Structure formats: structure tokens, C-alpha cells
Amino acid sequence: MKFLLRLLILSIVMPVEAAGQEFVLKDSCPPSFELRDSGCYLVSRYQFYDSLQNRGVGGTQTGLPEYRDGFSPQQIDLGRYLFFDPILSRDGSLSCASCHQPDKGFSDGQARSIGIDGQVTRRGAPSLWNVxxxxxxxxxxxxxxxEEQALGPLFAPDEMANTPLQLMQAxxxxxxxxxxxxxxxxxxAEPLSLENLTHALAAFQSSLVSLNSRYDRYALGHHQALSEEEIAGMNVYRSFVARCAECHTPPLFTNQQVAVIGSPEPEGLPLDVGAEKTFNAAKLKGGFKVPSLRNIVRxxxxxxxxxxDSLREAVEFYTKGRGHAVPDGVQMQIHWHIWEPQLTEQExxxxxxxxxxxxxxxxMPSIPGRLPSGLAAVHDNSNNKHNPPREHSDE
Structure with a gap:
């Protein structure tokens, strides 16, 4: 009832011309995608590289792993609307973009994400670039x-807290x-279905590609793209001393594996066993997916x-000694790549x-200026309240 009342109020205050305007989904692909056979297919210079020809860890000419594309332009654009629309949450207060904010690397700037009614979740929101x-x-x-991932936040009681029945009714x-x-x-036969809703969200998220950084221009042959200081840092990063590239492997800057590194929990929180629960494997206690470092400064x-809090603190953690932050009495099988490189402050x-x-x-995709639900686009979660649409919208 609260949600339906909110919809009614917003429909009353909407400008008359916006309320009567129809929505038409885009029939063109996002940038860096080519329209073929009614589907959008990624076009990247990395596609010219064969991973098997560059076996060295950290190599600059490594090709891309398998990926998802081929979604139609309309499916991608529908997913874009859904991603920013708080109609997906129980009370119309949260959207996917509440925790995956474009200006924060599609994360949310929170140590642990904030769900419905201000509830603090157990973990932070991972970036969505290159998912x-x-x-x-x-x-x-x-x-x-x-698609499976989308179902989690939609129906988790401490996140968007919806139910399949209420969501589809809305x-x-x-x-x-x-x-x-x-x-x-x-x-x-049934276009509006939960299956197609999660498929559209997957379509939009699959268009969030980040492969044109200054590092990429350097890796693809323009060696003036990086400064001397950045090249020095890249050499340390790729070295057998630091060994960063063994887990954060180019070009995605992740090897997509689960690693047990012994990262400490925030003060006062119990140990998060991570992937041990997923795979029912004691050897993965405290194990988490190796995240991509793309747009990591955001x-x-x-x-x-x-x-x-800072990227420097995170890097420094790896040089303080193998397993130094594991709580007393806890047995963890620290990943063999984690050792004691004894990096200098300069390194x-x-x-x-x-x-x-x-x-x-x-x-970066554009944030809709208005949404099919009539609600305001939500792309922030400060104090768990709506932010107004951005002025540079495309609608």
C-alpha cells in the first residue's frame, strides 16, 4: 500500500508532458558494440590477441576470456531503465544503482552496503565494470x-527486500x-516475466565495458600513454617480487579465482568465512573472489x-607478512602467492x-532522466533517500 501510494503521488506531481510521453527503447547498440543479426557484439582490440600466445603472467598482449554479448539493443536499454528504477525494491526506495553507483566505479563508497530501512549488509558492493x-x-x-546474481539483492531482506509476487504486480x-x-x-509468449527482467538487467550490465584506459593504450602499442612513474609502478606490479599480476592478471586484472589472503574484518565484526560456505570447503575459509582492479581508484x-580506506593501505597489506592479520586460533590456508615481498615505501x-x-x-551509460515507473531515478544511497535525476540525462 505504501508503495502504491508513492506511485500515485509521484504521478500527480510529474509534468503533464512527461506523464503522457511514450517510451521507445533504443534500436542502436552502446558504444564499442556492433549491431549484427539484431544483437550487439563487443568490438575490442584485445580480440586480436590469442591468450595462448602470451603465457607470461602480466603480459600486455593477452587476449580476453569468454564473455557475454549478443543482447539486442532493446534488451540493453530496458535493462538500463530497470537498473536505475526503484520500482524493483519493496517500498520504492532503492534501485540497483543505489549500491552500484556510476560515479563510484559502480560500487557505492560504503565499507558495507546499505539496504532497505538503512540495514547494513555484510559486505561491500563489488564494481560492475567488465562483469x-x-x-x-x-x-x-x-x-x-x-541473472542468478540479480535475484539475490532483489529478494534479500536486508537489501531490496522485494518478493517475486509483489515485484511482478508492480x-x-x-x-x-x-x-x-x-x-x-x-x-x-509472456514478455513481462521475472526471467526476462533478470535477463534485461544482465544485458545492460554486460554492456559496462572498461578496456580503454591509459594502460590499455600503452599495452596496445602507444607507449607514451603512461608516465615514467606509472611505468615504474607497472614494472613493480608485474615483478616476481610483488607478484600482483599473478592474481590480478591483465587484461581484466583478475584471474577470476577465489583466494584466501587473510584480509582482516572491520573492528568488532566476526570472521566472514566467505567461499568456504559456497563450496563447503574448509580450505576456502576466508576466501573471496579476486576482484578486478579496473577503475579501482573509484x-x-x-x-x-x-x-x-585507501588504496595505499590495501597495497601495503600485502607486504606486512603472510597471514599477519589472521585472528588468533583461526586456521586459514593462505594462498601461496601471498608472501613477504618487503616492498619499499617507494615501490x-x-x-x-x-x-x-x-x-x-x-x-559510461547515461542515467535516465525519467523512468517508466514514474519514480525518480535512484543512483545514490546517501541516508537511504532518493537523489533527483541528473541534469545531463538523455531523456
């Missing part, structure tokens, strides 16, 4: 598709969404529960300097 390439999702690797009763789903899924604080600074060169937001 089309990832084989498993969530910090504890418990989902193996973007979508079906909205003025525009039934027609938009029909545009995006014209060949299906996604502070760092680690699964935001233990480190730590150089790595941090290099990581800034992995920033690329050139394919």
Missing part, C-alpha cells in the same frame, strides 16, 4: 550468471513497462568489507600510481 567477462559473481562466488500495473518488455522480447574502501607508492592508469569510464 560480462566474469565466470562467477558475488564476493563468495556463489552465483555463476548475472511491473504489470505500471503504465509503461508492459509495452517496453513487449518491445524487448517480441518473440516470447571504488574505495577496499576488501570485501571495506577494511581499508608501494609506485604501484598505487600505476593503478590510477587503469581508470577508464569512456563507455
Amino acid at each position: 560480462a567477462f566474469l565466470k562467477r559473481l558475488f564476493w563468495d562466488a556463489r552465483a555463476d550468471s548475472l 511491473m504489470e500495473s505500471s503504465e509503461h513497462y508492459p509495452a517496453l518488455f513487449a518491445q524487448a522480447y517480441p518473440q516470447t 571504488t574505495a574502501p577496499y576488501m570485501h568489507s571495506g577494511r581499508f 608501494i607508492d609506485d604501484i598505487v600510481t600505476f593503478l590510477d592508469a587503469l581508470t577508464d569510464e569512456s563507455l
Whole structure:
């Protein structure tokens, strides 16, 4: 009832011309995607590289792993609306973008994300850049598709707290969404379905590609793209002393594995066993997915529960000694790559300097100026309240 009342109030205060305006989904692909056979397919210079020809860890000419593309332009655009629309949450207060904010590397700037009614969740929101390439999702690797991942926050009681029944009732009763789903899924018997909703979210998220940083321009042959300081940092990063590239492997800057590194929890919080629960494997106690370092300077604080406020603190953690932060009495099988490199202060600074060169937001999607639900686009979660739409919208 509270949610329906909110919809009614917003529909009254909306400008008359906006309320009567129809929505038409885009028929063109996002930048860096080519339209072929009604689907959008990624075009990247990395596709010219064969991974098997560059076996060295940290090599600059390593190709891309398998990835998802081929979604239609309409499915991607529908997913974009859904991503920013708080109609997906129980009370219309949260959207996917509440915890995956574009200006924060599609994370949220929180040590641990804030869900409905101000509830603090157990972990921070991972970045969504390049999720089309990832084989498993969530910090504890418990989902193996973007569709499966979407179901978690939608129905988790401490996140968006919706139910399948209420969600689909809200979508079906909205003025525009039934027609938009029909545009995006014209060949299906039931276009507006939970299955197609999560598929559209997957389509949009698969378009969030970040492969054109200054590092990429350097790796693809333009060696003036990096400064001398950044090249020095890259050399430390790739060295057998620091061994950063063994887990954060180019070009995605993750090897997509689960690693037990012994990262400490925030003060007063119990140990998070991570992937041990996912795989029912004691050897993975305290294990988490190796995150990509793409756009890492945008996604502070760092680690699964935001233990480190700065990127320098996160880098410094790896040189303080193997297992130094594991609680007394806890047995962890620390990943064999984690050792004691004894990096100098300058080398730590150089790595941090290099990581800034992995920033690329050139394919940032536009935030809708208005939404099919009539609600305001939510792309922040400060105090768990709505932010007004951005002025530079495309609608």
C-alpha cells in the first residue's frame, strides 16, 4: 500500500508532458558494440590477441576470456531503465544503482552496503565494470550468471527486500513497462516475466565495458600513454617480487579465482568465512573472489568489507607478512602467492600510481532522466533517500 501510494503521488506531481510521453527503447547498440543479426557484439582490440600466445603472467598482449554479448539493443536499454528504477525494491526506495553507483566505479563508497530501512549488509558492493567477462559473481562466488546474481539483492531482506509476487504486480500495473518488455522480447509468449527482467538487467550490465584506459593504450602499442612513474609502478606490479599480476592478471586484472589472503574484518565484526560456505570447503575459509582492479581508484574502501580506506593501505597489506592479520586460533590456508615481498615505501607508492592508469569510464551509460515507473531515478544511497535525476540525462 505504501508503495502504491508513492506511485500515485509521484504521478500527480510529474509534468503533464512527461506523464503522457511514450517510451521507445533504443534500436542502436552502446558504444564499442556492433549491431549484427539484431544483437550487439563487443568490438575490442584485445580480440586480436590469442591468450595462448602470451603465457607470461602480466603480459600486455593477452587476449580476453569468454564473455557475454549478443543482447539486442532493446534488451540493453530496458535493462538500463530497470537498473536505475526503484520500482524493483519493496517500498520504492532503492534501485540497483543505489549500491552500484556510476560515479563510484559502480560500487557505492560504503565499507558495507546499505539496504532497505538503512540495514547494513555484510559486505561491500563489488564494481560492475567488465562483469560480462566474469565466470562467477558475488564476493563468495556463489552465483555463476548475472541473472542468478540479480535475484539475490532483489529478494534479500536486508537489501531490496522485494518478493517475486509483489515485484511482478508492480511491473504489470505500471503504465509503461508492459509495452517496453513487449518491445524487448517480441518473440516470447509472456514478455513481462521475472526471467526476462533478470535477463534485461544482465544485458545492460554486460554492456559496462572498461578496456580503454591509459594502460590499455600503452599495452596496445602507444607507449607514451603512461608516465615514467606509472611505468615504474607497472614494472613493480608485474615483478616476481610483488607478484600482483599473478592474481590480478591483465587484461581484466583478475584471474577470476577465489583466494584466501587473510584480509582482516572491520573492528568488532566476526570472521566472514566467505567461499568456504559456497563450496563447503574448509580450505576456502576466508576466501573471496579476486576482484578486478579496473577503475579501482573509484571504488574505495577496499576488501570485501571495506577494511581499508585507501588504496595505499590495501597495497601495503600485502607486504606486512603472510597471514599477519589472521585472528588468533583461526586456521586459514593462505594462498601461496601471498608472501613477504618487503616492498619499499617507494615501490608501494609506485604501484598505487600505476593503478590510477587503469581508470577508464569512456563507455559510461547515461542515467535516465525519467523512468517508466514514474519514480525518480535512484543512483545514490546517501541516508537511504532518493537523489533527483541528473541534469545531463538523455531523456
